[in-house]
Amino acid sequence: xxxxxxxxxxxxxxxxxxxxxxxxxxxxxxxxxxxxxxxxxxxxxxxxxxxxxxxxxxxxxxxxxxxxxxxxxxxxxxxxxxxxxxxxxxxxxxxxxxxxxxxxxxxxxxxxxxxxxxxxxxxxxxxxxxxxxxxxxxxxxxxxxxxxxxxxxxxxxxxxxxxxxxxxxxxxxxxxxxxxxxxxxxxxxxxxxxxxxxxxxxxxxxxxxxxxxxxxxxxxxxxxxxxxxxxxxxxxxxxxxxxxxxxxxxxxxxxxxxxxxxxx
Amino acid sequence: xxxxxxxxxxxxxxxxxxxxxxxxxxxxxxxxxxxxxxxxxxxxxxxxxxxxxxxxxxxxxxxxxxxxxxxxxxxxxxxxxxxxxxxxxxxxxxxxxxxxxxxxxxxxxxxxxxxxxxxxxxxxxxxxxxxxxxxxxxxxxxxxxxxxxxxxxxxxxxxxxxxxxxxxxxxxxxxxxxxxxxxxxxxxxxxxxxxxxxxxxxxxxxxxxxxxxxxxxxxxxxxxxxxxxxxxxxxxxxxxxxxxxxxxxxxxxxxxxxxxxxxxxxxxxxxxxxxxxxxxxxxxxxxxxxxxxxxxxxxxxxxxxxxxxxxxxxx
Amino acid sequence: xxxxxxxxxxxxxxxxxxxxxxxxxxxxxxxxxxxxxxxxxxxxxxxxxxxxxxxxxxxxxxxxxxxxxxxxxxxxxxxxxxxxxxxxxxxxxxxxxxxxxxxxxxxxxxxxxxxxxxxxxxxxxxxxxxxxxxxxxxxxxxxxxxxxxxxxxxxxxxxxxxxxxxxxxxxxxxxxxxxxxxxxxxxxxxxxxxxxxxxxxxxxxxxxxxxxxxxxxxxxxxxxxxxxxxxxxxxxxxxxxxxxxxxxxxxxxxxxxxxxxxxxxxxxxxxxxxx
Numbered sequence: 115x116x117x118x119x120x121x122x123x124x125x126x127x128x129x130x131x132x133x134x135x136x137x138x139x140x141x142x143x144x145x146x147x148x149x150x151x152x153x154x155x156x157x158x159x160x161x162x163x164x165x166x167x168x169x170x171x172x173x174x175x176x177x178x179x180x181x182x183x184x185x186x187x188x189x190x191x192x193x194x195x196x197x198x199x200x201x202x203x204x205x206x207x208x209x210x211x212x213x214x215x216x217x218x219x220x221x222x223x224x225x226x227x228x229x230x231x232x233x234x235x236x237x238x239x240x241x242x243x244x245x246x247x248x249x250x251x252x253x254x255x256x257x258x259x260x261x262x263x264x265x266x267x268x269x270x271x272x273x274x275x276x277x278x279x280x281x282x283x284x285x286x287x288x289x290x291x292x293x294x295x296x297x298x299x300x301x302x303x304x305x306x307x308x309x310x311x312x313x314x315x316x317x318x319x320x321x322x323x324x325x326x327x328x329x330x331x332x333x334x335x336x337x338x339x340x341x342x343x344x345x346x347x348x349x350x351x352x353x354x355x356x357x358x359x360x361x362x363x364x365x366x367x368x369x370x371x372x373x374x375x376x377x378x
Numbered sequence: 379x380x381x382x383x384x385x386x387x388x389x390x391x392x393x394x395x396x397x398x399x400x401x402x403x404x405x406x407x408x409x410x411x412x413x414x415x416x417x418x419x420x421x422x423x424x425x426x427x428x429x430x431x432x433x434x435x436x437x438x439x440x441x442x443x444x445x446x447x448x449x450x451x452x453x454x455x456x457x458x459x460x461x462x463x464x465x466x467x468x469x470x471x472x473x474x475x476x477x478x479x480x481x482x483x484x485x486x487x488x489x490x491x492x493x494x495x496x497x498x499x500x501x502x503x504x505x506x507x508x509x510x511x512x513x514x515x516x517x518x519x520x521x522x523x524x525x526x527x528x529x530x531x532x533x534x535x536x537x538x539x540x541x542x543x544x545x546x547x548x549x550x551x552x553x554x555x556x557x558x559x560x561x562x563x564x565x566x567x568x569x570x571x572x573x574x575x576x577x578x579x580x581x582x583x584x585x586x587x588x589x590x591x592x593x594x595x596x597x598x599x600x601x602x603x604x605x606x607x608x609x610x611x612x613x614x615x616x617x618x619x620x621x622x623x624x625x626x627x628x629x630x631x632x633x634x635x636x637x638x639x640x641x642x643x644x645x646x647x648x649x650x651x652x653x654x655x656x657x658x659x660x661x662x663x664x665x666x667x668x669x670x671x672x673x674x675x676x677x678x679x680x681x682x683x684x685x686x687x688x689x690x691x692x693x
Numbered sequence: 694x695x696x697x698x699x700x701x702x703x704x705x706x707x708x709x710x711x712x713x714x715x716x717x718x719x720x721x722x723x724x725x726x727x728x729x730x731x732x733x734x735x736x737x738x739x740x741x742x743x744x745x746x747x748x749x750x751x752x753x754x755x756x757x758x759x760x761x762x763x764x765x766x767x768x769x770x771x772x773x774x775x776x777x778x779x780x781x782x783x784x785x786x787x788x789x790x791x792x793x794x795x796x797x798x799x800x801x802x803x804x805x806x807x808x809x810x811x812x813x814x815x816x817x818x819x820x821x822x823x824x825x826x827x828x829x830x831x832x833x834x835x836x837x838x839x840x841x842x843x844x845x846x847x848x849x850x851x852x853x854x855x856x857x858x859x860x861x862x863x864x865x866x867x868x869x870x871x872x873x874x875x876x877x878x879x880x881x882x883x884x885x886x887x888x889x890x891x892x893x894x895x896x897x898x899x900x901x902x903x904x905x906x907x908x909x910x911x912x913x914x915x916x917x918x919x920x921x922x923x924x925x926x927x928x929x930x931x932x933x934x935x936x937x938x939x940x941x942x943x944x945x946x947x948x949x950x951x952x953x954x955x956x957x958x959x960x961x962x963x964x965x966x967x968x
Contacts, residue, residue, distance in 0.1 A: 162590075167590050169590075195596045198593065198594055198595065199596035203595075206590075206591065212588055212591025212592075213588055214588045214592070216609075222592075226597070229596045229601075394809050398812070398813065401809075406825060409827075519950070519954070520950060523901075525901050525904055525945050527924060527942075528924060528938070528945065528946065531924065532942070535931055535935055535938070539931075539932050625817075628814045631816070635909060636928075647909060647910075650911070651824065658825070662813075662817065662821060665813055665814065665817055666812060670812055
């Protein structure tokens with residue numbers, strides 16, 4: 115059974131015309147799907163909609179999203195909370211900004227663990243957090259737990275975000291522009307780290323990025339979006355070599371060394 | 379705030395205090411009316427020109443402006459604010475005597491304000507553009523448009539005179555009931571103002587990324603509001619609370635006059651009406667000092683309540 | 694230009710409150726025609742009459758008709774408040790633009806002066822200034838201007854600093870624009886909208902402050918028909934004659950509410966981003 119089925123969804127804010135239409139894809143274990151597009155293409159809206167995180171008045175107006183075969187539209191509030199951060203996790207462009215700046219990372223990390231493991235003691239939660247941080251190549255876990263986000267570098271913040279997301283080894287990771295806000299050198303490390311997640315935990319990843327190079331490097335399947343519509347979709351090689359839309363071909367031309375080694 | 383910044387602020391306060399005292403001194407010199415004449419009149423004496431001149435000489439009022447100013451300044455540095463013309467008592471002890479009632483009133487009205495403004499502002503923001511928000515905003519809009527002396531008189535009329543809930547004039551100067559009407563009057567206007575501020579701050583905080591982050595980690599709406607959004611949104615308001623407290627501590631003339639409350643504000647009115655220059659100067663100096671000290675304290679407090687300040691050194 | 698006018702007319706709140714303000718202004722201008730009695734004529738035998746058919750709002754301690762006095766009150770408050778707002782706007786914008794434009798010493802002096810003014814509670818200084826200069830509406834206006842201009846100057850200055858180094862400013866200078874010309878022709882139009890909005894939303898608050906000074910005896914002087922002063926004169930009689938404090942207060946309240954709503958609507962029209 116697939117982990118996630120996105121079936122022909124449209125997304126709408128209030129009574130405005132839909133800003134995204136006709137997006138479909140399926141996820142199974144270890145699969146990476148890259149959604150590529152410029153800002154305003156609706157790619158971020160799609161992943162946020164999957165996790166029910168659209169701001170004020172945004173909703174899926176058509177189509178369905180199935181998680182483990184179950185229609186997410188039928189979820190209760192508490193079922194949603196169980197899934198978020200445990201069954202499906204999300205990492206963001208700047209994961210540091212997704213953490214309250216005036217509380218320590220540790221206090222929020224423990225709070226998060228205790229939402230999903232209410233019976234776990236504080237000490238165990240702390241140990242789990244430090245352990246996860248270590249796994250995500252953040253060896254100095256104790257120090258990070260004491261820190262505030264502003265005290266960490268961009269790359270470290272992003273790793274903390276990945277660690278948070280991977281705490282419960284979710285089956286599905288939604289990555290929203292995970293490499294766009296950090297230095298080029300560190301981008302490569304983060305990309306490699308996400309690839310490792312698939313190898314070690316068999317995590318399925320939906321990767322949203324404007325960087326078609328990154329998407330091409332990581333994805334099994336690609337979806338190219340523009341103005342809320344799907345321009346191209348298919349497995350990576352089809353999209354890269356036999357793109358149907360003029361838009362996709364233009365995007366590809368803009369990447370200097372798409373045939374060479376450096377994708378990132 | 380590090381030590382260097384702290385010392386810089388202290389220096390700034392001293393400069394402002396000198397500036398303020400110089401300004402009031404100048405104002406007093408330019409003022410129409412003769413303080414010596416006023417002083418004798420308040421004692422019920424009509425002095426001769428000769429007596430007036432002698433007194434002026436004795437008080438040093440015939441000296442050049444700068445001589446007078448620096449003499450006053452030197453005395454202030456020795457802790458001597460001079461004698462009040464109209465009350466025949468040292469200015470310092472007059473001010474000190476009004477401190478406690480003013481402090482009581484300031485704290486109680488801030489407290490009542492917070493009690494109403496914080497929850498109302500939060501509710502208004504969380505349900506923004508829903509009926510409850512319109513009601514709260516409507517009320518606050520009318521609230522800020524009401525003159526506080528009118529609110530005070532209405533409260534006095536209805537609560538004390540019509541419903542007899544409180545004494546109109548208290549026989550016991552220390553009775554707690556003396557505090558009720560002035561507190562309510564002051565809190566009324568402040569509540570209207572702060573409810574709007576709290577609402578704006580919470581709305582801004584609700585749109586921060588970390589709210590989505592917390593939601594994405596499975597936190598409930600409730601937890602997000604109470605553990606993240608509300609505490610964070612009060613942070614920037616602390617400065618404003620400090621400014622308000624600072625001004626309250628300087629005395630609340632209008633309210634004190636309405637309720638004949640013995641605070642610094644009514645002392646100031648008496649001083650100004652009696653042209654009691656030493657008292658006016660002492661008062662202005664004192665409240666400037668308090669106001670700036672409270673603001674400095676607020677800025678220092680950010681070192682403890684906002685972890686981001688500490689690391690950045692000079693913000 | 695037409696577009697802006699349309700925006701104004703489309704905002705119903707703005708149109709509604711503009712109409713109300715026109716009504717207030719008309720009442721002020723036409724007061725002598727409207728009032729049934731001479732607001733300054735004491736008729737001692739009619740002192741302290743309760744509201745009734747002859748005297749809509751009752752009479753005060755000297756038997757003067759309260760309705761007539763309340764209407765006449767607008768003739769004091771409105772011009773005083775508007776000149777206060779105008780004065781603060783003028784001084785604030787002038788000093789703010791000069792400060793931002795020249796920088797250096799000029800800027801330092803003006804801004805330190807402004808800092809000093811806001812480093813203690815404004816109402817206290819206003820009281821002291823008004824009290825020492827002697828009670829009068831004019832002095833009250835001066836006193837409040839003295840403590841309010843820094844707010845406007847700081848806003849104007851910060852806007853000027855933002856645009857000062859833009860290319861078109863340099864261009865204006867290269868073509869030989871004199872300082873005064875640049876300040877009036879280029880800087881003022883940029884600074885004006887924000888400060889006009891601020892001034893409009895401040896009208897209500899300034900009216901309250903003026904009335905407050907009068908209430909304390911640092912503004913209008915007896916027998917002037919001024920709302921704050923009327924309230925303070927009615928205070929000793931309020932237990933038996935509550936109308937003496939209810940109606941003048943109501944008048945301030947209503948006028949201030951209208952100006953506040955109007956200012957709010959004006960801001961919505963001119964600056965939709967604020968929403």
